Amino acid sequence: MLSLVIPMGWMGEVPRKIILNESIRNLYFHVPMWFGMIFLLAASAWHSLVYLRHRKLQHDDWADAYSVVGLLFGTLGLSTGMIWAQFTWGAWWSGDPKQNASAIALLMYLAYRVLRNSFSQPETRARVSAVYNLFAFACLIPLLFILPRMTDSLHPGNGGNPGFNSYDLDGRMRVVFYPAVIAFTLLGFWLSNVYTRLRRISHLLQDRYS
Amino acid sequence: MNTTLGSLRTLLSLIKFELRSEWRQQNVLAGIFLYAATAVFVAYMTFRILPGPTWVAVYWLIMLFSSTHAIGRSFGSSSGVRLLFEQSLAAPGVYLASKIMYNIFLLVLIHLLTCLCMLVWGGNPFQDLVRFSWVAVVGHIGLSGALTLIAAISRKASGQATLMVVLSFPVVMPLMLLLIRLSMHALDGLNPEAGQTYMLQLLALDLLILSTAFLLFPYLWRD
Numbered sequence: 001m002l003s004l005v006i007p008m009g010w011m012g013e014v015p016r017k018i019i020l021n022e023s024i025r026n027l028y029f030h031v032p033m034w035f036g037m038i039f040l041l042a043a044s045a046w047h048s049l050v051y052l053r054h055r056k057l058q059h060d061d062w063a064d065a066y067s068v069v070g071l072l073f074g075t076l077g078l079s080t081g082m083i084w085a086q087f088t089w090g091a092w093w094s095g096d097p098k099q100n101a102s103a104i105a106l107l108m109y110l111a112y113r114v115l116r117n118s119f120s121q122p123e124t125r126a127r128v129s130a131v132y133n134l135f136a137f138a139c140l141i142p143l144l145f146i147l148p149r150m151t152d153s154l155h156p157g158n159g160g161n162p163g164f165n166s167y168d169l170d171g172r173m174r175v176v177f178y179p180a181v182i183a184f185t186l187l188g189f190w191l192s193n194v195y196t197r198l199r200r201i202s203h204l205l206q207d208r209y210s
Numbered sequence: 211m212n213t214t215l216g217s218l219r220t221l222l223s224l225i226k227f228e229l230r231s232e233w234r235q236q237n238v239l240a241g242i243f244l245y246a247a248t249a250v251f252v253a254y255m256t257f258r259i260l261p262g263p264t265w266v267a268v269y270w271l272i273m274l275f276s277s278t279h280a281i282g283r284s285f286g287s288s289s290g291v292r293l294l295f296e297q298s299l300a301a302p303g304v305y306l307a308s309k310i311m312y313n314i315f316l317l318v319l320i321h322l323l324t325c326l327c328m329l330v331w332g333g334n335p336f337q338d339l340v341r342f343s344w345v346a347v348v349g350h351i352g353l354s355g356a357l358t359l360i361a362a363i364s365r366k367a368s369g370q371a372t373l374m375v376v377l378s379f380p381v382v383m384p385l386m387l388l389l390i391r392l393s394m395h396a397l398d399g400l401n402p403e404a405g406q407t408y409m410l411q412l413l414a415l416d417l418l419i420l421s422t423a424f425l426l427f428p429y430l431w432r433d
Contacts, residue, residue, distance in 0.1 A: 052429045107380035114376055118367045128366045131426045135359060136381060138422040142415055143384045 030084060031177070032184035033077030034102075038144070040070035040188050041109070045137035048130035060126035061199060063133060064116065065192040071109045073188055078102050101143050108136045217304045224300060224308035238283070246276040246320050250327040260332035266393045269328055270386060273346075273353075274379070276320050281313050281357040282374040285365040302431040303424055306358065310423070313354040321346050337399025345396060345412075349389040352416035356382050359423040362430050385419070388412045 044066035051059035081099065082092045093099060115132055119125030232239055249272045257264060296305060325343070336342050360378040367373055388411055395405040 104380050104383045111376045111380060115363070115367060115373065118373060124366065127429060128363055131430050132360075132363050132377065134426055135356075135422055138418060139356075139381045139384060142411075142418065 030077060030080040032181045033073045033080060035181045036185045036188040037070050037073040037077060039185050040066045040073060041137060044070060045134055048133040051126055051130045057122060057126055061196050063130060065195040067109055067112055068195060069188050069192045074102065074106050078106065104143060105140055108140065112136060217301065220300045221304050221308050224305065225312050228308065228312045242276060242280045243323055245279060246272060246324045247327050249275065250324055250331060254331040262335035262397045265328065265332050265335045266390060266397060269324060270390055272324055273321065274386065277317050277353055277357060278375055278378055280316055280320060281361050282371060284309055284313060284358060284361050302428040306424060306427045310354050310358050313358050314350055317350040317354055318347060321350065336397055338396045342393055342396035345389060345392040348412055348416065349385060352385050352419045353382060355420045355423045359427060362427065366430060385415055388415065
């Protein structure tokens with residue numbers, strides 16, 4: 001799927017909208033990052049919940065991995081957004097509500113990383129960071145979905161700017177956009193899978209040689 | 211019915227206990243108040259003139275820092291023995307409620323002091339000061355809920371002060387944004403109806419924070 005998305009994203013035919021022009025291609029890369037991040041962080045929160053219910057450390061590993069990859073996707077989403085903003089809005093950072101909200105989201109999950117690293121005992125770490133993860137996710141929902149709608153934003157899709165609603169997105173783009181979302185999300189889950197397995201192997205090796 | 215009454219009584223006695231033990235350590239309390247007052251004075255000395263939006267921004271910044279500071283020690287002050295004693299007395303929900311309610315009380319005190327200092331040094335830019343106070347009090351409920359839970363978390367992680375700040379600032383950011391928005395309304399004396407949706411959102415956010423805190427706290431509690 002990715003092998004379809006990437007060449008199509010660069011070279012496929014795109015409709016020319018006012019303001020956006022060719023930069024509409026960022027839809028294929030920037031937007032799937034955010035979708036992927038939301039799905040990954042939701043998965044992370046879900047595993048934290050399951051950990052608190054069943055107390056199996058493997059769920060904590062999963063929550064950890066999903067949050068790491070979610071953070072990676074968030075960073076990529078923010079940087080692709082910033083590059084786009086530099087050329088469209090004229091500044092890397094213009095204090096747009098969406099930029100601010102996503103920066104706060106990243107800070108939350110960076111704080112989660114810091115919290116995880118401040119424990120030495122795996123059980124306490126799993127329990128306490130699961131609580132923080134769920135709390136952060138609960139605070140993330142109003143942050144990402146409610147607050148940005150409060151203020152006017154220059155972000156495509158807000159305040160009369162062309163975005164990816166049903167009028168702007170035509171059939172040619174849909175063919176690439178939907179697979180892009182699915183493909184990048186799957187990539188995220190695969191990365192988390194690899195990350196967890198790597199962590200498990202390194203734990204096993206540590207146990208064996210220590 | 212009987213159990214609700216019983217837990218209500220435990221709640222009250224826990225708050226009373228908290229108040230009394232805080233009263234015994236007056237220097238700590240005085241330190242927090244002095245922290246807020248000094249911060250206001252520093253802000254005043256650097257800005258000299260505080261126009262309305264700056265007033266609001268400085269107020270909420272000082273409030274954020276001093277409340278993180280004040281609530282950050284709400285689980286730290288109890289020694290291991292006292293913590294064990296308190297834990298055996300009450301259910302986790304009741305215990306958390308007592309802490310949150312005490313912290314709301316503390317935040318309102320800090321709010322009054324900060325507000326007073328800022329009014330004296332910075333003047334009163336508000337067209338509707340009463341509304342600002344209401345907004346602030348409603349905000350303190352959510353602030354206290356979020357910070358109390360984070361304090362419990364950072365206490366479990368050996369209670370470093372940095373961790374408390376790092377964990378709590380991003381989490382209370384949505385609350386802060388709403389509060390600043392509503393304070394700006396009070397500043398300009400806008401028609402209350404204009405801010406109604408924001409007020410509802412603030413209440414909803416308070417409710418969300420409190421309910422997640424009550425749901426999650428029992429998991430932190432058991433060791």
